[in-house]
Amino acid sequence: MLWKIGIIGFGNVGQGLAHILNRKKEILKRRYDFEFIVSFIADPVRGSLYNEEGLDLDAILKEMAQKGSLKNRPEFTDKGTLELIELAKADIVAEATITNLETGEPGLSHIRKALSVGSHVVTSNKGPIALAVDELEQIAKNNNVYLRYEAVVLSGTPCINMVMECMSGCDVKSVAGIVNGTTNFILSKMEEGYDYPEALVEAQKLGYAEADPTSDVEGWDSAVKAAIMANLFFGAKIKITDVSRQGITKITREDVLKAKNEGKRIKLIAEVKRQGNDVIASVSPHLIPMTHPLGNVIGPTNALTIATDHLGEVTIIGPGAGRIETGQALLSDMLAIHRFKNA
Ligand SMILES: NC(=O)C1=CN([C@@H]2O[C@H](COP(=O)(O)OP(=O)(O)OC[C@H]3O[C@@H](n4cnc5c(N)ncnc54)[C@H](OP(=O)(O)O)[C@@H]3O)[C@@H](O)[C@H]2O)C=CC1
Ligand SMILES: N[C@@H](CC=O)C(=O)O
Numbered sequence: 001m002l003w004k005i006g007i008i009g010f011g012n013v014g015q016g017l018a019h020i021l022n023r024k025k026e027i028l029k030r031r032y033d034f035e036f037i038v039s040f041i042a043d044p045v046r047g048s049l050y051n052e053e054g055l056d057l058d059a060i061l062k063e064m065a066q067k068g069s070l071k072n073r074p075e076f077t078d079k080g081t082l083e084l085i086e087l088a089k090a091d092i093v094a095e096a097t098i099t100n101l102e103t104g105e106p107g108l109s110h111i112r113k114a115l116s117v118g119s120h121v122v123t124s125n126k127g128p129i130a131l132a133v134d135e136l137e138q139i140a141k142n143n144n145v146y147l148r149y150e151a152v153v154l155s156g157t158p159c160i161n162m163v164m165e166c167m168s169g170c171d172v173k174s175v176a177g178i179v180n181g182t183t184n185f186i187l188s189k190m191e192e193g194y195d196y197p198e199a200l201v202e203a204q205k206l207g208y209a210e211a212d213p214t215s216d217v218e219g220w221d222s223a224v225k226a227a228i229m230a231n232l233f234f235g236a237k238i239k240i241t242d243v244s245r246q247g248i249t250k251i252t253r254e255d256v257l258k259a260k261n262e263g264k265r266i267k268l269i270a271e272v273k274r275q276g277n278d279v280i281a282s283v284s285p286h287l288i289p290m291t292h293p294l295g296n297v298i299g300p301t302n303a304l305t306i307a308t309d310h311l312g313e314v315t316i317i318g319p320g321a322g323r324i325e326t327g328q329a330l331l332s333d334m335l336a337i338h339r340f341k342n343a
Contacts, residue, residue, distance in 0.1 A: 003036040003338065006090035006119070008081055008110050009097035010043035012207035013124050013151070015064060016323030017094055017330045022057035024331075034338050040088045042081040047071035050084060081106065085113045092337060094330045095123040098211040101224055101240055104131040115139040115147060122333035124151035124326050126224045130240055133231065146337045151329035153179060153225045154302050157318030161336070163233050163306060170308035172233040174273035179225045181300035181321030182209045182216035183248050183268045188298040190256040191265070208300050208321035219247035219268065219283045226270040226281040233306075234272065236279035246284040259287055265295050293317075 005021070007014050021028075021038065028034040037054030047070030049055055055075055063070060070076060077084070085093065093114040097107045104127035111128050114121050116139060123129070128136060129149045140147040153159045163172065178184050182203045189199035200217070203209045208216075215221045223243040230236040230243075248268055259266050264287045272281045288295040293315065297303040302320030307313050319325040 001035070001341070003034065003092055003334070004039045004088070004090045005036050005334070006040045006042065006085065006088050006093045006114075007038060008042045008085070008093060008095045010041050010046050010064070010070070011096065011098075011211075012323045013096040013326045013330070014041070014043065014094070015061065016207070016325070016327030017096070018057050018061055018327075020324060020327045020331055022061060028335075032335055032338065033342075034335060039090055040084050041070070042084045043070075044081065047073065048077050048079065048081070048084060049073055049075040050077045050079070050088060051075045052088070081110060082113050085110060085119070086117055089117050090114075090119050092334055093119045093121050094334070095121060095125050095128075096326075096330070097125060099126045099215070099221075099224070101127055101130065101215070101220060104128040108132055111136055111147070112139060115143055115145055118143050118145060120145045120147070120337045122148045122150075122330045122337070124149075124155075124330060126152045126221070126228065130224045130228050130231075133228075146340065148333035148336060150333050151326050152228055154304060154316070155181065155319050155321050156325040156328035156332070157302060157316055157320065158332075159304060159316060160232065161332075162316065167306070167308060167311065167314070170310045173307040173309065174271065175229050175233065175304055175306050176269060176271040176273075177304035177315075178267055178294060178297055178302050179270045179304060179320065180216055180219075180222045180268060181302060181319065182213065183219075183222070184297065184302065184320065185300045186217070187248065187251070187256060187266055187268070190251075190253045191260055193253075195253065203300075206300070207323040217247050217249050219245040222268055222270040222283040223281070226272050226283060230272045230279050230281045234274065234279045238279065238281060243281040243283060245282070248285055251285060263290050264288060265290060267294055267297070269294075
């Protein structure tokens with residue numbers, strides 16, 4: 001089968017995915033029998049493109065790098081994103097627009113529409129998954145398509161599917177760790193001598209930060225990931241506002257250096273655990289000894305320890321943010337759909 005793919009949101013992650021698809025086209029065919037074209041890219045500000053026969057990713061990525069816009073390409077269309085989803089009826093839609101933690105929009109409407117027209121959806125967008133995963137799973141089921149969202153926690157480092165699929169049968173007792181790449185990067189850079197604003201700008205340049213980085217530094221991004229894990233891994237029904245939350249904005253370089261002199265590091269830790277019949281989730285900075293495994297997780301790297309009944313503790317460490325890293329999560333979800341449909 002030739003998969004027709006649509007990409008919605010051509011920012012860091014959308015372009016990261018396009019780079020991987022472009023570079024790995026032949027390998028994906030040879031190794032997984034995964035053949036594809038990208039028939040549309042929707043991003044109204046940068047320029048949306050549509051060609052039923054497939055877009056030239058190489059040329060598009062070059063143009064994007066040189067001009068920052070796709071509006072002069074021959075495949076340019078001024079159709080809106082929802083209209084394009086409907087018109088193109090791609091087999092798989094990759095949704096990578098900004099995370100909106102209050103409404104989930106515009107991603108929520110994009111995912112609803114794509115599933116309703118019969119497209120499988122893979123997404124890195126945390127808003128729709130935190131706010132409406134049950135509704136979206138139901139729409140997917142009604143339309144006989146898959147919705148997958150490996151990227152929403154720990155970027156490309158396996159987490160959601162590892163727990164939900166590879167660890168199925170286990171009871172998860174708690175999860176705890178570093179789940180935001182931007183803040184961990186900023187704290188590491190502050191230890192190297194950067195000012196907080198300098199470190200944040202660097203994180204933005206590298207494609208780690210949210211469109212509004214307040215979400216990272218005030219702990220909202222870690223909180224939404226904690227809420228998603230509480231709901232998926234523990235069967236809870238908590239909202240992001242149920243997560244007790246403190247970010248890193250009050251931490252100064254002096255605090256970071258003082259911790260270092262004491263052989264410790266400040267880490268923003270997210271935790272979800274059972275307490276009686278409740279599931280509670282929190283995000284706050286902790287002083288961690290450098291000798292502790294989490295004390296040596298630096299830069300945009302994340303780490304999560306999942307405590308279970310059958311396996312005891314399982315710890316995963318890997319990239320928590322990045323263009324290619326998150327694109328990899330979207331690709332792995334596409335390949336899973338390809339496997340399921342060919343089983
Ligand atoms: N960056 C990372 O490491 C990770 C990101 N994520 C999540 O992935 C998603 C994308 O992140 P990232 O690529 O960094 O964010 P960016 O802000 O770089 O990209 C988002 C893109 O979506 C576009 N967009 C906005 N509205 C629409 C619309 N209606 N239709 C189509 N496109 C639209 C934006 O356009 P414009 O800005 O021009 O308005 C922008 O180009 C976010 O939800 C983020 O939380 C998840 C894991 C890791
Ligand atoms: N802004 C987020 C991106 C991934 O979810 C982060 O820094 O972790």
